[in-house]
Amino acid sequence: MAAALTEWAAVAGSVHHLLLAAPRSFCAGVERAIAVVEQALERHGPPVYVRKEIVHNARVVADLRARGAVFVNELDEVPDGALTVFSAHGVSPAVRQEATDRRLPVIDATCPLVTKVHAEARRFAGRGDTVLLIGHPGHEETDGTLGEAPDRIRLVPDPAAAETVQVDDPERVSYLVQTTLAMDEAAGILDTLRRRFPALAGPGSDDICYATTNRQRAITAVAARADVVLVIGSTNSSNSRRLVEVAERAGARAHLIDGVGDIDLRWLVGAATVGITAGASAPPGLVDEVVAALGALGAREVSEHTAAVEDVVFTLPKEVRQP
Secondary structure, three states, X not given: OHHHHHHHHHHOOOOOEEEEEEOOOOOHHHHHHHHHHHHHHHHHOOXXXXXXXXXXXXXXXXXXXXXXEEEEOOHHHOOOOOOEEEOOOOOOHHHHHHHHHOOOOEEEOOOHXXXXXXXXXXXXXXXXXXXXXXXXXXXXXXXXXXXXXXXXXXXXXXXXXXXXXXXXXOOOEEEEEOOXXXXXXXXXXXXXXXXXXXXXXXXXXXXXXXXXXXXHHHHHHHHOOOOEEEEEOOOOOHHHHHHHHHHHHOOOEEEEEOOHHHOOHHHHOOOOEEEEEEOOOOOHHHHHHHHHHHHHOOOOEEEEEEOOOOOOOOOOOOOOOOO
């Protein structure tokens, strides 16, 4: 208790300014995915089974679980005939086929921007290209994309892999990018691939989603003015982890937190300006809670840096669309 009081006293009054990055928190794809589960629960009643986490955020998952959603790792955990939702991160054709074979009623909450990457993977592989997928191993989005053409797609997670990856024909090679990567991270890997494969083709528009790009640009500007940055998001959220890395590359000390309870007061000692953002899967209410907690420590000035204004809305799947 004494140590905690000492830490509080060291911080109280030192934090003067909270600088919020905008946009932050939910993107259109996340809002759509959460709405799919909410509408499915409202229309059909619990339980509604969700393969993997609907989005990568502990608070969202806990709230939906309390309302009757059941989160499973694989379809073999879903009872016969039970309503099943595919998460925002997408699934491979093999998973879709398994659901079809079991005659499971399915609602697909895959983000439309992830669906775009899957379509590009099929198109590139279908014309005979070796497809180089820039992304992180083990992430549900990359697993789903790889499953579109496992014999034709090769994962390139870092610059070292970009230097060594082999293709069947250097004249028939294309690339795709995981939607939640850091822009500068992907650009460095892509530079290497273009140097090695001058004929490299790519998608007609960027794969990194608008929300990822906007949040990274906003936190880059905020980090340049902040002594420390707090990124609100869960540890399994790729876009949230990338925000921490982007803030650090912009020169700030940055920490990923799931909520107020994860804040270590020692991070804030001597920090007059604290930058705050939230990953695209983190609820806006978590930002409000952090702002309130830092206000209790004496922060009185709150301002916002806006990098972009988002007005994107995705239509719900027909199974849960309002008539």
